[in-house]
Amino acid sequence: MLANKPNDEKLKVVLYWHMHQPEYRDLLTGVYQQPWTYLHTIKDYIDMAMHLEAHPQARVVVNFTPILLEQIEDYANQVINYLSNETPMRDPLLSALAYPTISTDYSQRIKIINWCSRAHEKHVIQRFPAYHRLIKISEELGENPQVVAYLTDQYISDLLVWYHLGWLAEHVRRSDLRIKRLLKKEHSYDDHDRYELITVIGELLTSTIPRYRVLTESKQIELSTTPYAHPMIPLLVDLNCALEATPDVPMPEHNKYPGGEARARWHIEKSIEMFTHHFGFAPDGCWPSEGGISTAACQLFQEYGFKWIASGAGVYSNSVENNHSSKESNQNLFEHLPNRLPNQDIVCFFRDDRLSDLIGFEYSSWHADDAIANLIHNLKEVANEDSKHPNTILSIILDGENAWEHYPENGYYFLNALYKNLANHPDIELTTYSDYLADKNTQIQVLPKLVAGSWVYGNFSTWIGSEDKNRGWEMLCEAKQCYDDVVNSGDLSADLLNRAMHQLAICEGSDWFWWFGDYNSTETVSDFEKLYRYHLSNLYELLDITPPEYLASSFTFGNGAPEGGGSMRKSG
Numbered sequence: 001m002l003a004n005k006p007n008d009e010k011l012k013v014v015l016y017w018h019m020h021q022p023e024y025r026d027l028l029t030g031v032y033q034q035p036w037t038y039l040h041t042i043k044d045y046i047d048m049a050m051h052l053e054a055h056p057q058a059r060v061v062v063n064f065t066p067i068l069l070e071q072i073e074d075y076a077n078q079v080i081n082y083l084s085n086e087t088p089m090r091d092p093l094l095s096a097l098a099y100p101t102i103s104t105d106y107s108q109r110i111k112i113i114n115w116c117s118r119a120h121e122k123h124v125i126q127r128f129p130a131y132h133r134l135i136k137i138s139e140e141l142g143e144n145p146q147v148v149a150y151l152t153d154q155y156i157s158d159l160l161v162w163y164h165l166g167w168l169a170e171h172v173r174r175s176d177l178r179i180k181r182l183l184k185k186e187h188s189y190d191d192h193d194r195y196e197l198i199t200v201i202g203e204l205l206t207s208t209i210p211r212y213r214v215l216t217e218s219k220q221i222e223l224s225t226t227p228y229a230h231p232m233i234p235l236l237v238d239l240n241c242a243l244e245a246t247p248d249v250p251m252p253e254h255n256k257y258p259g260g261e262a263r264a265r266w267h268i269e270k271s272i273e274m275f276t277h278h279f280g281f282a283p284d285g286c287w288p289s290e291g292g293i294s295t296a297a298c299q300l301f302q303e304y305g306f307k308w309i310a311s312g313a314g315v316y317s318n319s320v321e322n323n324h325s326s327k328e329s330n331q332n333l334f335e336h337l338p339n340r341l342p343n344q345d346i347v348c349f350f351r352d353d354r355l356s357d358l359i360g361f362e363y364s365s366w367h368a369d370d371a372i373a374n375l376i377h378n379l380k381e382v383a384n385e386d387s388k389h390p391n392t393i394l395s396i397i398l399d400g401e402n403a404w405e406h407y408p409e410n411g412y413y414f415l416n417a418l419y420k421n422l423a424n425h426p427d428i429e430l431t432t433y434s435d436y437l438a439d440k441n442t443q444i445q446v447l448p449k450l451v452a453g454s455w456v457y458g459n460f461s462t463w464i465g466s467e468d469k470n471r472g473w474e475m476l477c478e479a480k481q482c483y484d485d486v487v488n489s490g491d492l493s494a495d496l497l498n499r500a501m502h503q504l505a506i507c508e509g510s511d512w513f514w515w516f517g518d519y520n521s522t523e524t525v526s527d528f529e530k531l532y533r534y535h536l537s538n539l540y541e542l543l544d545i546t547p548p549e550y551l552a553s554s555f556t557f558g559n560g561a562p563e564g565g566g567s568m569r570k571s572g
Contacts, residue, residue, distance in 0.1 A: 314458020525558030
């Protein structure tokens with residue numbers, strides 16, 4: 001039993017899943033530069049919904065970024081139009097799967113083969129012997145590229161089918177008779193097989209957002225949003241807020257982002273608009289991009305009607321440690337209570353980094369039952385420590401996508417055990433933030449001072465402060481100055497102004513800066529650095545300005561191997 005709290009109160013736990021992909025489309029052509037949005041949708045976002053449908057007693061909070069929702073909707077429409085009237089799809093990899101004649105172009109085949117090797121070696125490629133054999137053949141290309149000339153259309157077709165079968169949700173592989181047939185067939189996939197696979201993919205893409213809407217209507221989940229293109233709102237408003245947590249960090253030459261507060265407001269307004277479009281109501285909560293908050297950012301979120309936000313424990317720790325007003329006031333603060341700032345009403349919940357990172361990085365190598373037993377043991381310890389504090393709440397917050405490929409069978413057994421055991425535990429209550437705040441017994445403590453930061457290390461070092469990241473900010477500031485000059489001239493038509501504003505928003509996303517730096521993998525840094533320069537170049541073209549020459553050359557190169565395959569990072 002957990003330690004008795006007042007009135008035998010249960011330990012309140014929020015499982016908060018963040019769903020996010022940056023903008024992969026070339027907004028001038030509509031062509032996708034990378035396929036991660038549709039791949040994560042048919043594997044992770046749909047699987048997470050299906051797990052919740054299988055455990056209606058479980059309750060969670062789910063966050064969708066607006067640009068992810070836009071891309072899922074766009075992909076769904078692409079597949080619908082392809083299946084109904086053979087309209088070409090705008091994702092090269094999905095198009096290669098669908099197109100009845102495999103390209104004979106040498107470079108195109110190399111691209112397909114390289115892409116179809118980008119799956120988890122142990123949990124996907126080696127899991128399926130037929131897929132593994134195809135990959136072993138492709139490995140010959142590393143030393144002998146001319147081998148591609150001997151690879152038949154059938155090889156390319158089989159490789160494309162297996163790649164997508166490997167990226168499907170585990171629930172779908174286990175339950176869909178069409179997919180079971182394709183898995184059993186193993187090879188010699190024909191046009192009909194590929195068309196059937198595309199049909200399943202289309203159904204998954206089309207049903208993803210509606211499934212989460214239904215889960216919301218049944219009160220099983222609470223949905224939240226993020227500023228439109230996932231920008232770091234505190235840095236847009238004030239670049240120098242990065243110095244609050246890291247006073248000695250080198251900063252960009254520009255000491256502020258031009259018109260940053262107006263841009264922050266645009267992203268927040270657009271996020272509410274897009275959320276309402278997809279779900280039919282305005283959100284109460286917001287996961288600020290990367291949990292990035294500052295005093296000014298909190299005030300903005302409050303102005304737009306948000307009742308709660310969330311961030312990382314490092315921000316809380318820094319804020320408490322830097323509160324020199326009173327040692328006694330520091331001692332009275334408690335980490336598992338929600339907080340607000342003086343003269344603000346918006347409530348901030350802070351992530352339990354240790355337990356969140358156990359799910360994100362450790363439990364993937366454990367047996368599911370052992371992992372859940374360990375998690376409950378840790379929850380018991382927290383409850384014992386919190387026993388003197390009524391109505392505490394523990395927040396487990398992490399990506400709803402990137403961890404699962406590191407688990408056997410896409411986290412199938414772990415997530416089933418997680419929901420079953422936590423939802424039915426006599427001393428644990430899975431809840432949502434809005435329901436927690438609606439409880440009359442809820443205590444909200446006042447945090448005297450907030451030190452600006454994010455969920456990663458409690459600061460902004462992942463996005464600013466190194467040579468490469470600062471160079472990225474310099475490029476963005478220069479582009480924004482050009483944008484302002486052209487807009488102020490009045491020479492842009494209403495249509496071009498709207499398109500340029502949208503393109504600027506994509507350039508302002510925090511994702512690009514995450515990857516700038518040599519601690520990330522070379523391949524991934526190259527992918528995102530090129531895409532960042534691509535988006536900036538498109539902005540200049542929309543403004544009818546020749547892009548600067550530096551946008552033609554790479555400015556950052558990775559050589560690291562972060563945990564989680566380069567897409568995840570521990571909080572501290």
